[in-house]
Amino acid sequence: xxxxxxxxxxxxxxxxxxVSVQVVAIKAGGVRLGIEAPPDVTILREEVPDRAAExxxxxxxxLADQAPVADFRRLNHLLANRLNIDSLGLAELRRQxxxxxxxxxxxxxxxxxxxxxxxxERMEAEVERAARPPGRRPRRALxxxxxxxxxxxxxGFLRTAGLDVDTAGDGADALDYLHKHGRPDVVLxxxxxxxxxxxxxxxxxxxxxxxxGLKIFAVSGSMPDQFDLARGPKGVDRxxxxxxNPEALLQDLNQELDCSVGCL
Numbered sequence: 426x427x428x429x430x431x432x433x434x435x436x437x438x439x440x441x442x443x444v445s446v447q448v449v450a451i452k453a454g455g456v457r458l459g460i461e462a463p464p465d466v467t468i469l470r471e472e473v474p475d476r477a478a479e480x481x482x483x484x485x486x487x488l489a490d491q492a493p494v495a496d497f498r499r500l501n502h503l504l505a506n507r508l509n510i511d512s513l514g515l516a517e518l519r520r521q522x523x524x525x526x527x528x529x530x531x532x533x534x535x536x537x538x539x540x541x542x543x544x545x546e547r548m549e550a551e552v553e554r555a556a557r558p559p560g561r562r563p564r565r566a567l568x569x570x571x572x573x574x575x576x577x578x579x580x581g582f583l584r585t586a587g588l589d590v591d592t593a594g595d596g597a598d599a600l601d602y603l604h605k606h607g608r609p610d611v612v613l614x615x616x617x618x619x620x621x622x623x624x625x626x627x628x629x630x631x632x633x634x635x636x637x638g639l640k641i642f643a644v645s646g647s648m649p650d651q652f653d654l655a656r657g658p659k660g661v662d663r664x665x666x667x668x669x670n671p672e673a674l675l676q677d678l679n680q681e682l683d684c685s686v687g688c689l
Contacts, residue, residue, distance in 0.1 A: 440581020461585055504544070511540050563589040564682055565609035569599040569626070570644070571618050579613075579644075582671050596621030600629065608636055610682055614661075616645040616652065624652040631659055640681055644669060 429437060436447045443463050450457035514537040521530040566588050570576035573594070580590045591606070593599035597620040599612070612630070616623035623643065630636045638658060643649070646667040654660040662681060665674055 438578055438581050438585070440577050440584065443581065443584045445582065445585050463585075507540055507544050511537050514540070563587060564611070565589045565591070566611050566613060566678075567591050567593065567599060567602065567609045568613045569593045569596065569618065569623070570613075570615045571595055572615075579669075579671065583675065586675050595619045596623060596626035599626060603630075603636075608639055611640040611642060611678060613642050613644050616643060616647045624654055627654055627660060642674075642678065642681075644674070 431437060431448050433448055433451055436445050438445050445461045447459040447461075448456060449459040514533055518530055518533045518537065521527075521533060564587075566583060568576060568580050568583070568590055570579070570592070571594050576592050576594070580592050583590045591602065591609070593602050595618040599614075600621065603609075614623045614626065618626075623645065627641060630639060630641065640662050641660075643661045643664045644667065645664070648666075649656070649661070649664050656662075656664070663677060665677075
């Protein structure tokens with residue numbers, strides 16, 4: 426078992442499964458955790474049995490082909506069914522409390538709480554699916570960083586936020602990736618890289634018409650004046666100094682990419 430110490434609002438990232446866990450409140454006798462995970466990752470308290478199969482698919486992608494009328498009927502049926510079950514559970518809970526059956530009441534409460542949590546998650550998934558622009562693909566990012574631990578942690582954070590992220594360990598690998606896989610929406614680039622450094626890679630990309638307008642974000646401990654690079658579409662679009670604030674990086678990244686689509 427890995428034991429980690431975290432302070433309030435600090436996170437633990439599980440990049441392989443695209444999960445992040447944040448401490449959101451600390452109270453006597455308990456800690457409240459906020460968990461971000463893909464819809465297909467089931468999250469349950471240890472004391473609650475896995476009843477996710479009762480609910481059917483919650484992944485927005487798995488629901489994407491539902492016709493609107495059938496989709497509404499399915500969701501309405503699910504909602505009515507679960508509310509009926511939870512109402513019965515609350516009635517049972519009242520009787521158990523009146524009879525002094527504390528242990529039975531706690532077990533019933535756990536089931537009702539789990540139903541409410543799963544119902545909320547399903548509704549959030551439905552809202553996300555409805556709000557997603559039709560046909561819009563996930564944004565692609567290429568993260569170029571020679572420190573493997575830093576590379577995978579940042580990639581995991583961005584994947585959890587919904588980006589499709591590929592990685593490279595240096596500029597040479599990154600250029601080879603681009604030639605084979607085509608252009609992403611953004612390149613996140615460390616400057617101090619082996620074989621082909623960040624500045625050399627930027628110059629090569631800016632000379633190639635195939636990458637015109639490609640967003641390039643420097644994510645580096647180096648200062649911009651150490652490199653003879655322009656700022657903006659002819660060089661580096663944005664510069665982020667390490668240690669970075671990943672939330673600020675994500676916010677600026679989304680703003681830049683939204684503008685690249687909406688500001689044409």
